[in-house]
Amino acid sequence: MAKSKGNEAQELTQLSESLGIQFAYPKSVKAYITGSRPDIQVPYREIYQDDTITPTETIENPPIPVYDTSGAYGNPKAAIDLKKGLPNIRGVWIDERGDTEVLPCLSSQYGQERVNDPKTAHLRFNKLIQPRRAKAGQNVTQMHYARKGIITPEMEFVALREQMKMDALFRDPRYEKLIRQHAGFAYGANIPTHPDQITPEFVRQEVAAGRAIIPANINHTELEPMIIGRNFRVKINGNLGNSAVTSSLTEEVEKMVWSLRWGADTIMDLSTGEHIHETREWIIRNAPVPIGTVPIYQALEKTGGIAEDLTWELFRDTLIEQAEQGVDYFTIHAGVLLRYVPLTAERLTGIVSRGGSIMAKWCLAHHQENFLYTHFDEICEIMKAYDVSFSLGDGLRPGCIADSNDEAQFGELYTLGELTAKAWQHDVQVMIEGPGHVPLQRVKQNMTEELSHCFEAPFYTLGPLVTDIAPAYDHITSGIGAANIAWYGTAMLCYVTPKEHLGLPDKEDVRTGIITYKLAAHAADLAKGWPGAQLRDNALSKARFEFRWRDQFRLGLDPEKAESYHDETLPAEGAKIAHFCSMCGPKFCSMKITKEVRDYAAQQMQEKSVEFVKKGSKIWS
C-alpha cells in the first residue's frame, strides 16, 4: 500500500472501483433472508457446489450457506461509492421508536471545531451527518428495549443471521447427511440445540440478561446488526489504526473493507495519529459491522500526549464526539484503580495495555482515583443516549506468560464486574475485555472468573497467547489460546496478526490474522455444538473425498490461497478434476483405494445377499 499522497479523494475513488474485484468469492451468491417486514434483509452467502459424478450417476450437491460479514461489498449488484457511504439500513427502525431526536448540530466542542476547520476540509466525509440522540429522559439501548419485552428489528435481524436458514436446511432431505454433527460440550453455556430455538425472543432474553450485546449506535445506521454472546456463534474482531509513524486514511478504509472480505465481525479503530476524527468518520460511514474505539487514545492526542493533562471534561467531550459519529462500542479502562497500580511494579512486563498505562500514569500523577471510575455513572448516561456498548478494558492484562492471572489482573476484573452491575442499572450493554498472554493451563481460570464476577457479561479476549517465544507467529500462539477460551465461553476474539509485537500489519498480515481467528472461532462453535456448525466441515470433507478440488477451495475460508497452494505443485487445469493429488501421485492414492474398498465391500454384501436368498433367506448360523 502506498503512503498517502495527500489526495485521499482520488485514492478513495480508485478503491471504490476496485472493490468488486476484491470481493469475487468463487461460485458464491450473496443472499438475503427477509424478516417479518420487508426492510429486514439479513445477509448470508451461499456457496454453490459441483455435482458428484460417478460412473453410474450424477448427484447434485446443495449450496452451503455461510455467515457473511461483507456487507454491500460482497454484493456484486451493489454500487459502491466510499465517498457516499453505505445505504441507510436502520434509520427507519430508529425513527419508528420515536425516542430520539435529530440534533441541530454536533454537541461536542471538538466535533464542532473540526467541522469548522478549513485545514481538514479536504479530508472530511462529503455528506454531513446529522447526529441523533435520545430525547431527554429516554434510554435507547437494545438492552433497555429487551428488558421492556420489546423485540426490535435489530434483535430479529440477528436471530435470522445466527440461524442462517438452518431451520429449513434441517428439514431439507438434500442436507440430511450433511447436517449431522457431534454433540458439543459447552461448559455450562445455554447453546441452542436446534436451529428452531434461535428465535428473536431468545435473542431478546439473552440481551435482557446481559449475556449478549448488540452493539448498534443509533448514529450508525449503515450497520447490519450482529450479536456477541456465548450462546451465539463466536465472533472475531479485526483491528486497524494509523499511528504517528505510518499509514494513511485510505489505507485504513481499505484495511477495513479487506478485513470484512475475510470475515471480521467487528472492527476496532485504534488510530493514534493525526486526522483520527476524519478517518473514523470515513470508516463508520462505510462500515456494515460495529466499530469500536478506545476514546482515551484520542483524548490523549488532544493533550499533546501528556497523560497527566487528561481531564474528565476532555474525555467526556471525546465520548460525545465519537458517539455522535456512530461508534458502536467504547473500550473504557475504568477498572484501573489507584490501588491496583503498585501491584504491577514487580511484574516482568508491567502494564502493557496502552489505555491501562495512560490511566495508571494519570492516577499516580494526581494521587486520585481513575476518573473513568469516579465518573462511571455519567459515562453510562452518555452510553444510553446513543446506545454505545461498553467494552470494559483490561488495562492491567498480563503482557507475558509470567504475569498471567496475577492479583493486579484479577483485581481489575472484579472491579469490572462491579461496573458491569452499575452499567446494567442504566440498561447499558457491556462486554468485558480479557487477557493477552496466558499459558494453556491457566486459560480456563480466566473464563471462570469472568463468568462468575462479571455475571456472564460477554467476554472479549485478545488471544490469549499461550507462549512468548514465537514472535512472527503470534497469530498462531494466540490462535491456540483463542480457540480454547472461546470453547470455554468467550463470545468474541480479538485477532492477532503475525506482526504482533513487531510492527504494523499489512494487508496480508490482516488476512492471515482474520483467517486464523475465523478458524479458531469455528473450532469453538464446533466444540460447543452450535446447531449446523459442522455443515461446512462436512461439505468440504465430502468434496475432498470426492476429489471435487474446486469445491474444496470454494468451501474453505480462503479459496484463493488454497487454490494457489494446490497449483504450486500441480498447476495444470486437468489436475483440479483429476482423481489423485500431488501428495501420493496417480497410482498411489489412499482416497482412491478407499473408494475401491467401498465398492468391493458393497459387492461382497451383495454376494452375501444373493447367497442369503439362495439359501432360502435363513439366518446364517
Place this chain on the structure above:
Amino acid sequence: MAKSKGNEAQELTQLSESLGIQFAYPKSVKAYITGSRPDIQVPYREIYQDDTITPTETIENPPIPVYDTSGAYGNPKAAIDLKKGLPNIRGVWIDERGDTEVLPCLSSQYGQERVNDPKTAHLRFNKLIQPRRAKAGQNVTQMHYARKGIITPEMEFVALREQMKMDALFRDPRYEKLIRQHAGFAYGANIPTHPDQITPEFVRQEVAAGRAIIPANINHTELEPMIIGRNFRVKINGNLGNSAVTSSLTEEVEKMVWSLRWGADTIMDLSTGEHIHETREWIIRNAPVPIGTVPIYQALEKTGGIAEDLTWELFRDTLIEQAEQGVDYFTIHAGVLLRYVPLTAERLTGIVSRGGSIMAKWCLAHHQENFLYTHFDEICEIMKAYDVSFSLGDGLRPGCIADSNDEAQFGELYTLGELTAKAWQHDVQVMIEGPGHVPLQRVKQNMTEELSHCFEAPFYTLGPLVTDIAPAYDHITSGIGAANIAWYGTAMLCYVTPKEHLGLPDKEDVRTGIITYKLAAHAADLAKGWPGAQLRDNALSKARFEFRWRDQFRLGLDPEKAESYHDETLPAEGAKIAHFCSMCGPKFCSMKITKEVRDYAAQQMQEKSVEFVKKGSKIWS
C-alpha cells in the same frame, strides 16, 4: 528448489557448502554437556543476550540454553560433507555391549540387488556401510537393557539432553528470577518437578515401563539420542518424501537438514517414488535425529502399486532392508483388522491413511486377516535384532471431523494396545499413532483411550485438526489440536504444513510447519510444568519489555522472520535500539509509560520512606 538434473553428487556438494550459512543462528553458541565418559557429548544451544542499559547502570543478562536438534550442522566448527555422512557417535557404545555382529553383507534380497545394480550406482551413498545385527539369541533394544537395569550411554545422553543444564541454572543467582514459572497441570503424568529429578535412572525407568522410547537403531550410529515420552519434553516430527509426481534426492536431503535447523526432533521419510532406497541411505547417513519410515510404502512400490500382490515375504525383506540401513522406527499398520474395514464404509471420508487403505484392500482382496497382525511376532523378532521401534500406525484414523472417534478408529486403537503388550513381551519399544481430524471437544477422549488401552505407551499424533474448513491454514487448525493433545499427554506431534491436503510442501512450508509445531509443543511443556520450560519465555519477555529488540529476535523460534517483520515497518538500524516501536510511535508507548509509572512508584515509595524517617520511624496510622 530446482528439480534434479540428474547430477545429484554436484548438488550435494553445493548443498554441503551452503549449510554453514543456513545455520547461522544469531549470537548463539552450540555447546555440549559432557557425560560420565568423554564420548557422551550432549548438544544444546546457548543464546547470548545484550546487556540491560539503564541511565544508572549496565546489567549483564545471562545466556539462555535451548534444546538443539541441528546436529553437526548447527556447529560452525564442524566440517560438513554430505557425501561422507555425519560422524559416528554411537559405534563404540554398541560395540562395547558385545551383543551384535557385523554382517558380511546385507541380508535383504532387495538390498543386495540394489548394491549390485549398475543403473543406480551414481545415486549410491559413497561409503558402503556394513550393517550390524544382534547376535543369535540377543536382544539389543533400549527397553531390553532398561528392563535388565542397565543404564546405556543412550539413556544418559537423553537425560542430560532433557535436563539441559537446568540443574545448574536453578542454583545460579543470575537466573533466579528468570527460572520462575507457574505450576503446571499435567493430567496425571509423572513430570519431574525439579531438574535434579531428570536422571539417567529416571530415563531407564520410563523406558523400562514402556512410557518412553529412545528410537535408536544400532545401524544409525550417527544419531544423537533423544527420548519420546509424556514425562519428557514434547517432541515434534517433520515429514519429507519424494513422490512419483515431484521432487529429487538432493531436495529431500536439503529438506531434512532444513527441518533440523528449525527444530524437528525426528524425521519421517515418506517417499513413494523411485530411488527411495538410495534416498533413504543418504538421509540416514546425514541424520543426527531418528528416522522413521512406513515400510509398506516401499513394499507396495515393489509390487508395482498392486496392494493385492503384497506378501509377508516381500514385506519382511523390506523390513530387513530398511533396518539394516538404520531406520529408527517403523510405522506398521498391524491394527487394521479385517473386521474393522466394513466399519469405515459409512464414513464421510472412508480410510485416509495410505497404509491403512493398502492393508484394507489387501485384507478384502484375500479374505484374510492383515498379515502384519498375523506375523506380528516375527516382526518383533526383526525389531529387536536391530532395535527398531514400533510406531503402531492408525490406519483407520478419521480423515474429517465427522469421522472422529468412531468405532473403526477406537477398534483399531484397542488392537494396537493388544499389540503393544505383545511387543513388550519381546522388549520392543512402541509408540502409538493418533488421529488426524478431531473437533476440540473430542480430543481428550483420544488421549484417555490411548493411555488406558495402550498402557501409557507414548502417543504420537498427527495434529489433530480441529476443523476441516481452512485448507491452506491446516498447520494452524492442527496446531490448535496439537497443543491441546500434547498438554493432555501426547509425547510427539507430527507436524502439518500449510500445504496439507493441497500439495507437497516446499522449504518455506516446512519451516512454517515446524515452527508452528515447536510452539505448540512448547505451549504444552509450559502447561504441563516441565522444569525450566518458562525460562525462554521469561527471557524473551524481559527483553521485549526492555526494548532489547535484537534479543527478542534471537530468543524467538524464528529470529530471521521476527527481524524481517520488524524491519518492514521500521527498517532503520537505529529503530532496533530505539525505546519505542512502530505500533504506538515515539510519544505514545505503553511500555515506556509503564517504565515511568515504575519510576514514579519507586520515587513515591522513597518519599514515603523519608517521611517515615522524619516522623521518627513510627508506623503510619
